[in-house]
Amino acid sequence: MMANRNDDDSAAAPATRRRVGRPRAGVLSKRLITETCLRLIDERGTEAASMRAIAAELGVRPSALYNHVAGYNELIAGVRELISERIPVDAFEREPWDAALATWARHYRDVFAAHPSLVALLAVLPLAEESVTTVMYEAVIAKLGDAGWPDTHAVTVLVALESFVLGSALDLSAPDDMLDPGPRDDVPRFSSAYRARAALLAETGTRPADASFELGLRALIAGFSAELASLAATGR
Amino acid sequence: MMANRNDDDSAAAPATRRRVGRPRAGVLSKRLITETCLRLIDERGTEAASMRAIAAELGVRPSALYNHVAGYNELIAGVRELISERIPVDAFEREPWDAALATWARHYRDVFAAHPSLVALLAVLPLAEESVTTVMYEAVIAKLGDAGWPDTHAVTVLVALESFVLGSALDLSAPDDMLDPGPRDDVPRFSSAYRARAALLAETGTRPADASFELGLRALIAGFSAELASLAATGR
DNA sequence: GCCCTAAAAGAACCCCGTTCATTTTAACTG
DNA sequence: CAGTTAAAATGAACGGGGTTCTTTTAGGGC
Incomplete structure (x- = not known):
């Protein structure tokens, strides 16, 4: 960049500085x-x-x-809206509840994964009310209700899954080698397991965060199914 | 507070300002x-x-x-160490792997729950190496290995569970009524499910975040057990 | 044509983490 | 014990942050 005299500096984009006052x-x-x-x-x-x-x-x-x-927080809330709109919910119209839930969770996480450094920012701010997030929830809850989940439990299921998705998204924004114990001899079993996993993932070309997310998602959905079956058996 | 002249102000704690130089x-x-x-x-x-x-x-x-x-980040890392030391891992010496995992997860979350506003701060920073967290991992991984989990999968299980715990901890730092749709008529099923859950939780005196955490934890552990059984059946 | 309002610049305020030079004291060393 | 080095505080400053207030200009409605 060329040097700018201090009393003649101009902003990056426009060649000439804009005059004060409302622009045409x-x-x-x-x-x-x-x-x-x-x-x-x-x-x-x-x-x-x-x-x-x-x-x-x-x-x-x-x-x-x-x-x-209005301010920085509102701006970030707007960014959340911007990317939340991109989470597809059409799986709830085509798949059974458990498969649709998994598909939704994957999309949810993928959208955040596309903007890794944003996750930490969003994690800090409370949700704005009147958000598009709520209409996404509507699709989820409707499907859960249709599948037999009692009204008293549906939101609880939703929040549990969402916690996992957000936690996994946070994991995504961390460096891949965050857990690497390095050359320590006081944690032998962790070190060995860490290396065994790294080797397996390198073979299949999978990211560590993806492996954990898929395993956890499978386990969660399977557990939810068992829970629903047990609810149907006892409660009804 | 009384007004302080600008050239006579003193810090909050000491009555008289400390001189410059190393204190006795x-x-x-x-x-x-x-x-x-x-x-x-x-x-x-x-x-x-x-x-x-x-x-x-x-x-x-x-x-x-x-x-x-060294700086603010290191300070916060120190705070993480401070509270991480308080997560008990002795359940791994007394309970079977799945129960111990659940107990550990509850303690993990409880420790963060005691400092809600800290969660968002810790979520942002990468883990410091050489941390006590690693010795906690050692206990978890050793138990998983003893229970028959292959070395290649143990860390993946650990990370999945931890993601859920951290996501749930984040949920804790949000206001209880964050999801409240209020008087909207475009999300009828969500509204009704939200109110049904609120009524149920009010009856039993449970916090919403706790209900979601317990449900998700149950589901995750149950899913892990199924996963382990399937691994034992096919892989061995 | 007047007036109110919207939308820009510009200056200022108070916060933040951090660095540097300086001063005083403690701790070590020959 | 004297001299030197290292540690631990102050004080001043730097560059950056979000935000607010005033001023200036332009647009739109009565």
């Missing part, structure tokens, strides 16, 4: 800001998606963002 | 700093546990902390 053509919108935020998170990580950085990317001063977005 | 008696230690950090997180939340706030609480300038702690 609209420059910003909530949608544009939110999408830029998600793009920066994907391209350069969470830390590069500050209000100031987003503003610079859009060739705008930070304070201009506040004409369209 | 040691004032700080890594242990003291870490425990103060955890206490502030518990009492006033994550945001109140900044380096500056911790320093003020200890009657010290922020820069003094860096003589004992």
Whole structure:
């Protein structure tokens, strides 16, 4: 980059600095800001998606963002909405409840897996009310009800599965070798099991996080089926 | 509080400001700093546990902390160690593998549940190597191996369960009514199921997060048992 | 044409983690 | 015991963060 004199510096995008005052053509919108935020998170990580950085990317001063977005938290909530819309729920119309639940969970996690550094950010913020997430829940709960799950238990099942999905998504944003014990001799069995797993996964080309997610998902769904059977036997 | 003149202000704890230079008696230690950090997180939340706030609480300038702690991330890693030590693993010496796994998972989550606002913080940071967490893993993996789990699968089971535990811990730090759809008529079945569950839980005095955790844990362990049986049948 | 409002710039405020130089003291060393 | 080195505090500063407030300009409705 060429050096800019301090009293003649210009923002990244526009060649000439914009005058103060409302511009002739609209420059910003909530949608544009939110999408830029998600793009920066994907391209350069969470830390590069500050209000100031987003503003610079859009060739705008930070304070201009506040004409369209209430603040950083609301912005991140918008990003969550943006990607939540991409979780397909059509499996509930085609598959039996347990298979549909598994398909939904995989999609759910895949969407987060596409934006790994975002997971930690979303984990911190409470859900916004009136969110599209709720209509996703509607599809899940309707299917569970149709399958015979009592109204009293359906949401509990949903939350349990969602906890697993989010926990697995967090696992995704951690480095693959996070658990690597290295050359320690005080944890021999863990070391050996760690290496045995690494070897197996290398053979099949599977990511560690994927193996754990699939195993846990299978186990959870199988357990749910057993639970439903037991509910039907005793409760009815 | 009375107003303090700007050139006569004093820190919170000591009545008189400490002179510059090394004090006669040691004032700080890594242990003291870490425990103060955890206490502030518990009492006033994550945001109140900044380096500056911790320093003020200890009657010290922020820069003094860096003589004992490398930085904020290492400090939080120390807090994780502090509470990880409190997860009991003795169940693996007394109970069969599946019951022990469940007991361990409950303790694991209980420890985090005691510090709800900490969960989001820990979720973001990668594990420090050489941590006590690894010796906890050793106990889990040894038991799984003794129970017949192949070395190639033990760590995968561990990670799957841990993902569920951490996801459930995150759920704990969210407000209880986060999912409440409120008076919406576009999600009728979810609304009805939400209210049915709320009524059931109110009857038995159970927290929603606890119900989901127990259900999911039961399902996971049951699914793991089925998985192990299937492994024994086909693989051997 | 006037007025209110929207949307930008720009300046400022207070927070944060961190680094550096300085000062004082403790601990070690010959 | 004197001298040196290392440790542990202060104080000042840096660069970054989210946010707010004022000012300026433009658009749209009566």
